[in-house]
Amino acid sequence: MTAFILRRLLQSLGVLIAVALIAFLMFRFVGDPVNQMVGIDTPQAEVARLRQELGLNDPILVQIARFIANAARFEFGISYQFRLPVTQLLAERAPATLELALVSAIFSLAVGIPMGVYTALRRDSALAKAFQAVSLIGVSLPTFLIGILLIYLFAVTLGWLPSFGRGQVVRLGSGWSTGLLTVSGLKALILPSITLGLFQMTLIMRLVRAEMLEVLRTDYIKFARARGLKTRAIHFGHALKNTLVPVITIAGLQLGSIIAFAIITETVFQWPGMGLLFLKAVQSVDIPIMAAYLMMIGFLFVVINLVVDLLYALVDPRLRATIGSA
Amino acid sequence: MSSPLPGQPVLSVRDLRVEFATRRGVLKAIDGVSFDIARGEVLGVVGESGAGKSVTGSAVIGLIEPPGRIAGGEIVLSGERIDNLPAEALRRIRGKRIGMIFQDPLTSLNPLYTVAEQLVETIRTHEDMTARQARTRAIDLLAEVGIPAPERRIDSYPHEFSGGMRQRVVIALALCAGPELIIADEPTTALDVSVQAQIITLLKKLCRDHGTAVMLVTHDMGVIAETADRVAVMYAGRIAEIGPVREVVSRPLHPYAAGLMGAIPTLDQDIGRLVQIPGSMPRLTAIPPGCAFNPRCPRVFDRCRVDRPEPIEHRPAHKVACHLYDPAERSAALEAQP
Known part of the structure; x- marks a missing residue:
């Protein structure tokens, strides 16, 4: 029984990691988040700073790992729209x-x-x-x-x-x-x-x-x-x-x-x-x-x-x- | 409750007719079947599939499912007519006075209940017992049908038993309330040959011990020859021949019964090819007039095509429904010979 539950838990973990990958992909392909956050008159330097702050310049694998690690702690960042966690x-x-x-x-x-x-x-x-x-x-x-x-x-x-x-x-x-x-x-x-x-x-x-x-x-x-x-x-x-x-x-x-x-x-x-x-x-x-x-x-x-x-x-x-x- | 008087048959079926209303008209699955089973007697019922063996069994226990219905005749259990009883009275008889064993022990038991639960439920439906008393009775029953360590095995689920063991559980369930009659519908067909013999021996022993009458439905002549006292050969919803098993097997009267016996392979005779009956049993929608067997019969003559034969007592306790044995035909045939 315990072995069964353990095996199912492992499978579940695999499914969740797959879901996390898909969720992460949204950041890459559904528009540029920085553009959503800044206005038309935001200076270029400010945009670059925001990009750095959000970690968008890091290698993609680092970004994925960070996303999954945060997700595991139920942290999904700050909403662009509401500016709240x-x-x-x-x-x-x-x-x-x-x-x-x-x-x-x-x-x-x-x-x-x-x-x-x-x-x-x-x-x-x-x-x-x-x-x-x-x-x-x-x-x-x-x-x-x-x-x-x-x-x-x-x-x-x-x-x-x-x-x-x-x-x-x-x-x-x-x-x-x-x-x-x-x-x-x-x-x-x-x-x-x-x-x-x-x-x-x-x-x-x-x-x-x-x-x-x-x-x-x-x-x-x-x-x-x-x-x-x-x-x-x-x-x-x-x-x-x-x-x-x-x-x-x-x-x-x-x-x-x-x-x-x-x-x-x-x-x-x-x-x-x-x-x-x-x-x-x-x-x-x-x-x-x-x-x-x-x-x-x-x-x-x-x-x-x-x-x-x-x-x-x-x-x-x-x-x-x-x-x-x- | 009536206990059978001495000499009174446990089961007496008179001119039973069962019909199925279908879109293509009324099918006569059973058309005028009569037989008796005495206390402690085993009546074998043989025939091809579709001959009406199982339907006869279902009719006796009152489990013909719509659109089927008993269209006529009488079923008498130990002197009491039961075919016209209301549903609730019939339910009380099922399991209590008539037990039934089905073909496939793998599917006959509810997979979600333990053997104990199923036995205790059945016992307490028919007997006024506490759960504890019923459990003791259930363990005794399991011991009687030959399940080792029944007090331990009783709490197992059906899937934890082998096929043969499950059929023993099924028999225990059928015997729960000590029925007068057991209808065994192909009880060994789904089992290994070695297990078949055990189950047949068990069934025979139990019936001898309890004096239970048995209606053994099967298409296995070997089982019949080993087990039955008398045998009824069914064809297209009617009994073609009924008599003591020894006589029917060794000296069959009806051409169909003769063909059936000829089709049994024997080890001691090397006959090269098995005898087979040409053609196949008619569909119930297209039963030929006269004798239903006439298109396949090697000894058919004109009368068979128009006149339906009724059972004739050709030898003592041995009846056959065939014009060949009509005394009138006999003398006519003798006269015709030079």
Whole structure:
């Protein structure tokens, strides 16, 4: 088990170094950062001094090594646009994005799994067919359109929910601002979470349905029936547990993409999170923020993958054996 | 709960018909099958794939999946009719009074549960026992089916057992509640030959000890000859011949059964080429009128093409569905000879 974790950690490190190289390349190829920082009337000597100060005159390998070494200490330099440390900027906005992603993920799992199970068990019922139809809309409509439609219906027409922002937030401890503790914060979370989670929810629903139908056809389910086990025990004990093994992987990876692709939802709802910060950074070629964001998303995916692998072993004894002996 | 009266068969199937509604019309998978199995008796059911062997087994235990359905006939278990019971009553019978063993032990067990969990769950579904009592019973069962060190092995997962050991676990699961009848659907097909013999010996011993009736579905005549007391030869959803295993194997009556026995290779006779039956079994959508075997039959005559033969008791306890054995045909044929 320890050997397995160690090997996976090494692999993860390799992935992160590769991501760091790509992030670093942005400095070289996405415009000249110095031009972004200086005005037209800055004297040439000043430009040269800045260039030296930023280390842009060093050999490329030295620059790469410095970037990776800094990244390992979560230092990504100073934002060109805000003149503040990037880490601080991201940390300020992380709670907004993470809360949004968490609520979206809970929504997509808590609604998607039961809907998938229902549509698999009651294939021919009218409700199951309605779920199937809705899920088709969910996977095919683009996120921003869903966001805009929800805003139009619930914020503009009905006026029940706010159309933008986080509502009132409460500061927890030193750095974490939460919207989960106030009514306006919770109300503000509803529409963005649904918008962000709808695609994942329908994906999970369709995945659970397909897996469940597959599992219900297996010999061990037939044998469970032949042993006279109660239908509930067969469906929710034997079948569901086997169904969830592959769902865990997909759900885990989806959590990563929920965080990574919150950009669009955050833009539609003007959600003050990391995605919105990233989009502003792209508009003003604020490369340190872009690089840091890229690194952070890469890091998240690596961590999630590792957790998913370990979770897998927890659920499936066959993997436990192979991992244990590795 | 009715225990079988002396002389009453454990299982009695009368004129069973099973149909599958498909887009291309109704398929008659089983069309008028009747047989009995007595206490402690092993009935072998043989035939080519698609002859309706497995469907008969599924029908008896009430596990025909839609679009299939029992379209007619009766299934009587120890004097009680069970084919028309509501789903919940039928579920109580499954596992409790009828056990079933499937073909592939590698896929019959749920990979995510230990053997103990699966055994205890099954025992407690049918018997009013505490978890501790059920576990003791489960260990006894594993010992009985020949799993060494059962008190240690019981907490293993299915993948930690070999194929033969898994089939023993499957048998233990089928025996959990001491059923009157076991339906074994190709229980040895997926196993090594050496393991096959062990499993067959085990099955035979258990049934002798408990007086359990067995319906042994297989296409392996060797297994039948070793294990069964009586054998039913199925063809295109009907029983062609049914009788004591010794007679059917050595002196088959039905031309199809004769062809089947002729196709078994023997070591002591060097016959060069194996006898084979020309043609193949008809599709269920295109069963010929009259006797379903008539297009392949070497002894076919006019009546076979129009008139479907019903089982005739040609010898005591040995029935055959073939016009050749109709007394009326016999006298006619004798008269025709010079």
